[in-house]
Structures are given as C-alpha cells and as structure tokens.
Amino acid sequence: MKRYSGPFFTDEGFIQAQIEIEEGEVKEYKEGGDGGEDAIILPTFYNSHAHLGDSVVKEPPTGTIEEIVGPGGLKEKALSSSTEEEKSESIARYLTESISCGVRTLFDFREGGLEGLEPLKRALDSVDLEGFSPVIMSRPSKKEFDAWELNQILSIADGIGLSAYRDWDEAQIKKIADSVRGSGKPLAMHCSEDVREPVEEITDLGIHHLVHMIEATEEDLQICSDEDIPIVVCPRANMFFGKTPDISKMLDYDLTLSLGTDNAMISNPNLFRELETAYRTARLKGEISPEEILNMATWNPRRSLKTSSIKEEKDSLMILKYRNGDPAYNVVIDSSPQDIIEVVRWKNTKE
Numbered sequence: 001m002k003r004y005s006g007p008f009f010t011d012e013g014f015i016q017a018q019i020e021i022e023e024g025e026v027k028e029y030k031e032g033g034d035g036g037e038d039a040i041i042l043p044t045f046y047n048s049h050a051h052l053g054d055s056v057v058k059e060p061p062t063g064t065i066e067e068i069v070g071p072g073g074l075k076e077k078a079l080s081s082s083t084e085e086e087k088s089e090s091i092a093r094y095l096t097e098s099i100s101c102g103v104r105t106l107f108d109f110r111e112g113g114l115e116g117l118e119p120l121k122r123a124l125d126s127v128d129l130e131g132f133s134p135v136i137m138s139r140p141s142k143k144e145f146d147a148w149e150l151n152q153i154l155s156i157a158d159g160i161g162l163s164a165y166r167d168w169d170e171a172q173i174k175k176i177a178d179s180v181r182g183s184g185k186p187l188a189m190h191c192s193e194d195v196r197e198p199v200e201e202i203t204d205l206g207i208h209h210l211v212h213m214i215e216a217t218e219e220d221l222q223i224c225s226d227e228d229i230p231i232v233v234c235p236r237a238n239m240f241f242g243k244t245p246d247i248s249k250m251l252d253y254d255l256t257l258s259l260g261t262d263n264a265m266i267s268n269p270n271l272f273r274e275l276e277t278a279y280r281t282a283r284l285k286g287e288i289s290p291e292e293i294l295n296m297a298t299w300n301p302r303r304s305l306k307t308s309s310i311k312e313e314k315d316s317l318m319i320l321k322y323r324n325g326d327p328a329y330n331v332v333i334d335s336s337p338q339d340i341i342e343v344v345r346w347k348n349t350k351e
Contacts, residue, residue: 001027003036004319004341007327009043011299013291014327017041019317025345026317037341038322040331042294043315044104044343045271046301049211049232049260051075052108052120055090056082057265065194065241069263071143071167078265079111087119088126090264095127095134098269101337102318105133106269107232107260107305109161109188109211113141114152131316131345135307137161137188143168145175154179158307159186159208165197177205186307192216193238199223209305211260213250214243221253230256230304233296235277237262247282251292258301271297275332291328302348315348 001022008017018033019026019041054069057078061068068074079087098106110116117138124134138157140149153160160180165173180187186208191197193212199220202210209230213220224231233245250257259274261267267274275293282288302315321339323330 004039004041005034005036006039006041006322008041009294009298009327011303019344021342021344024342026347039341040320040322040327040335042318042320042331043298043302043346043348044318045102045297046258046305047098047103047106047261047269047271047297048209048258048301048305049234049262050094050106050108050269051111051263052091052094052106052123053079053087053111053116053264055094055264056087061265068241071163075263075265076111079116084119084122088122091120091123092126094264094269095123095129095132099127099129099132100340101270101272102340102343103269103271104131104316104343105135105301107135107137107161107188110136110138110157113139113149114156115141117153117156131343135159137186139163140176143172145172145179147179150176150179154183154185157185159188162187162189164190164193165202166195170201173205181206192220193243194241196220203227203229208307209258211262212238212245214238214245218249218253221250221255225253225255228256230258230300232258232260232305233278234260234262234267234274235281236267236274239277239281240266244281244284246285247278247293248285248288251288256300256304257296258305259296270337272331272336279332289328290326290332293332294328315346317344317346319344 001020003020005018007014016032018030018035020028054075061074136157137159138153139162188209191210191213192215196215207229211232213231261269279293319341
C-alpha cells in the first residue's frame with residue numbers, strides 16, 4: 001500500500017491531508033495526516049474545450065481567425081482533404097498526450113456531422129482510455145436543420161457544440177436548439193470570439209455553456225452571470241490570434257470559468273501550460289490568485305459542466321512532485337507533466 005501526504009486541493013481550497021492507495025485506488029483519506037511520501041494532491045484536469053479533428057493540420061496556420069477556423073477556412077479545407085486514417089491517427093496521438101498531461105475529461109467539439117464522428121470513434125478504440133471520459137459535442141454537417149441527421153448525431157454524441165451564432169440562420173439554429181433541448185442533452189456554442197454577438201438572443205436557446213466571450217460587453221457578462229451560464233476560456237489559442245480573455249473581469253461578474261486548449265493545430269493538450277498562460281494573462285488586468293486559476297481546470301468544470309457521460313465513479317486524483325511554498329502557485333507556474341508521479345482512482349465524496 002502506498003501513502004502520500006501534503007497539500008490536497010479540495011473544492012474549498014488546499015488542506016493538509018494523507019491518502020493511502022491500493023491497486024491504483026484511494027482506499028483511505030485523512031485530513032491532517034502527514035505520513036508517507038510528500039506530494040501535492042489534486043483532482044485530474046478537465047480540458048473543457050478542444051477541437052481534436054484539426055490535429056491533422058501540421059503546417060503553421062496563417063491568416064485571420066475567419067481565414068483559419070471560419071467557414072471555408074484553412075481548417076475546413078484540411079479536414080475535407082484528409083483521409084479517415086490520417087484524422088484518427090492524429091486524434092489518437094492527441095488523446096494519448098492529453099492523458100499523459102493529467103487530463104481525464106475532455107470536451108471535443110466535433111465538426112462534420114455523422115461522418116465527423118467516425119475518426120474520433122476509431123481513435124477512441126485505439127487508445128487505452130481507462131479512467132478517461134471523452135465528452136463528444138458534435139454538430140450538423142451543414143449550417144441548417146436536418147431533423148434526421150440531428151437525431152442520429154444525438155443518439156451517438158453527448159451533446160451539440162455549435163460554431164459562432166453569426167454563422168447560422170436564426171430560424172435554423174432555433175430549430176436545432178429546440179431539438180437538442182427535447183433530447184435532454186447539452187447545447188454549447190462559441191460566442192463573441194472575434195466580434196461581439198447578441199448574448200441576449202443566444203442565451204434564449206437554452207445554453208449549457210459558452211466558449212470564449214472575448215468581445216462580450218459588461219452587459220453580456222451580467223446576463224451570463226444572472227442566468228448562471230458557465231464560460232470556457234482558451235488563452236493560448238486566443239493569443240495565437242492576438243487576443244486575450246479578460247479573466248479578471250469575468251470573475252468580477254461571478255462567472256464560473258473553465259479552461260480549454262481549443263484548436264489542436266495551434267495548442268497542445270498540456271493543461272499545465274494553459275494554466276500558466278491563464279494566470280499570466282489574467283494578471284495583465286489585475287491581481288488574481290493562482291488558486292482561482294487552478295480551479296478552472298479542476299473544480300469549476302466538475303461543478304458547472306456536468307453531463308450524463310461524466311460518471312462520478314470515474315473521478316481521479318493526480319499525485320504531483322512536492323515543492324515547498326504555495327501549492328497553487330507551484331502547480332500553475334512550475335509544474336509540468338513530468339512532475340506527475342501517478343494518477344489514481346478516487347470516489348469524490350464532496351460532490
């Protein structure tokens with residue numbers, strides 16, 4: 001039986017604790033314990049927004065947001081010209097690297113309708129996914145409502161993740177939203193990434209969460225706060241396009257924020273790097289605690305991004321190399337995948 005003790009990141013912050021592990025599972029948890037190997041102990045990471053499909057792009061993308069990831073842009077062209085084998089192999093590599101970085105839940109926004117689900121399914125079949133929860137947020141193959149296609153997608157995917165509101169005809173997107181709502185599955189959407197979009201109309205669709213909100217106004221943030229709509233921010237991807245999310249302002253509005261790596265062609269799945277980038281960009285706007293940032297990859301998505309595909313019994317803890325000093329700051333600034341000693345199964349009794 002292995003034993004670790006040290007700062008343990010609970011949903012209320014760090015406390016001193018000790019855990020005992022047998023056969024890869026936490027068998028005993030003791031607050032205040034100090035026996036065993038020193039370590040920093042925290043929940044495994046959520047990658048709350050990714051596009052695994054464009055991991056197939058291997059050349060440096062150039063151009064504007066619209067030219068790279070917009071309709072008819074570089075990404076769509078690369079996806080349409082790649083073989084199923086190329087797509088599934090690149091996705092499998094990204095998933096494998098994600099797992100090595102301490103990620104155990106990943107929201108994949110999947111393009112291409114039913115056909116787009118195939119390379120992901122092949123990749124998932126080829127990777128050891130023990131303890132890993134992929135959340136598949138698919139979308140229609142075209143910017144229009146097709147009842148048969150949407151029902152087929154919803155029978156496979158965990159929810160629907162749409163591109164920007166401005167990409168869609170209002171009547172078509174309302175039909176999609178009504179069908180998704182009727183299925184009981186979540187509807188998420190990119191919002192105000194490049195230009196401000198009408199949040200008051202978007203929230204009427206019954207949104208599970210929004211992604212980006214870089215160009216959102218204070219009134220938009222207030223609407224999301226009032227309606228308790230979580231936001232996912234992707235600092236490294238945003239910086240690639242010359243933008244930064246105002247994390248401090250979003251927190252001023254009591255929004256629940258989570259972290260995503262976004263496009264696989266421009267950001268690797270290393271959540272440690274995403275945490276550090278989020279912390280540094282947030283400090284450009286004012287003071288922020290590293291613990292608030294660490295929550296964005298751990299407790300915040302566990303609280304706010306629940307779906308039926310995420311099972312509590314699959315939760316897990318990450319055991320990290322111990323460092324003296326503030327544990328949240330150490331994880332956010334100094335830690336890396338090489339510091340992971342092991343990942344263990346854990347029945348999260350605090351939820």
